[in-house]
Amino acid sequence: MAQENETVLRVRNLRLYFQTRGGPVQAVDGVDFDLRKNEATVIIGESGCGKSSLAKAILRLLPRNAGRYDGEIWLHDQNIMALNDESFRKEIRWRRISMVPQAAMNALNPVMKIGDQVAEPAMVHLNMDEEDAMKSAVRMLEHVGVPIDFLHRYAFELSGGMRQRSALAMALVTLPDVVILDEPTSALDVLTQASIMNLMKRMKHELETSFILITHDIATSSELADNVAVMYAGQIVEVGDARRFFPKPLHPYSHALMASVPRLRETIEPEFITGQPPSLLNPPTGCRFKDRCPRRFEKCDQEPPMYTREGDRLVKCWLYEQPSA
Ligand SMILES: Nc1ncnc2c1ncn2[C@@H]1O[C@H](COP(=O)(O)OP(=O)(O)OP(=O)(O)O)[C@@H](O)[C@H]1O
Ligand code: SF4
Ligand SMILES: [Mg+2]
Incomplete structure (x- = not known):
């Protein structure tokens, strides 16, 4: 069996809310994921699901209206959430974790x-x-x-x-140990996008850096991804090995996202996800995807836990309650 790379970053129960007149916007709401050395975790999800807020939460780049901000972020064996702002700025931001911000x-x-x-x-x-x-x-x-x-x-x-x-x-x-890239290729033409993705793939090995890549562009990012995390309404609903995820996504939202990707070599038309993501001011109770989910059933009015599937895949959906599902 191939040896697993060591874990560089472990994010646990991370929350970042924004204070607004209408109440707290729950942009990052209990996020867990791991990033290993020389690997890339790609974070995908519709606009407004909290991807950039997650990047800002990891780098503690908080806007003035930041509200609740807690959880654990382990960089190797140090919980960097426990550092005061000055130590975080001096020791972590840019030196150990850097970012290419959106745009x-x-x-x-x-x-x-x-x-x-x-x-x-x-x-x-x-x-x-x-x-x-x-x-x-x-x-x-x-x-x-x-x-x-x-x-x-x-x-x-x-x-x-x-x-x-x-x-x-x-x-x-x-x-740095970790570089966060927020939509690095979205404003570029297709050929330039591909060459930037190839470049990052090379960098991952040559510089021994780990990447968190936030993107809408599932097709181009699949080249670079070692792991995929799917975000929906402030939460990660599926995370796992990219080689298993791309051929067979588990969560109904991951299915819908993958079905919306146009395929050049196939005649299948892309399917658009019906409805809108819920407001993060007042997200629905139970499963947050339930109003758009074609597989919804009674239990979905309660919040599903994360279930583990083969190869350490995690999926937040009641359909996986039974081990054989
Ligand atoms: N400073 C802020 N104050 C209030 N709400 C905010 C603030 N920043 C972001 N939001 C809201 O938080 C939610 C998540 O925003 P975020 O920018 O993280 O989404 P995203 O997934 O990066 O979207 P996109 O793909 O469009 O970049 C959105 O509803 C957004 O309007
Ligand atoms: S928990 Fe229910 S509503 Fe949510 S994704 Fe699974 S089946 Fe659909
Ligand atoms: Mg964004």
């Missing part, structure tokens, strides 16, 4: 040269002097396929793909 390629500093932007995290978070930080930036830009003469260019002089590679270099320059 990062449009958020590069327009008045700073690419080389200086990539060197900056090394100076700020690893206390490198300017010369060493620039050497690290050059190495990382080469790694991600940005030509050396782009060092002195500004973001507006780069194509979308090159900007995204530069944003990735910024996140990787400190050689």
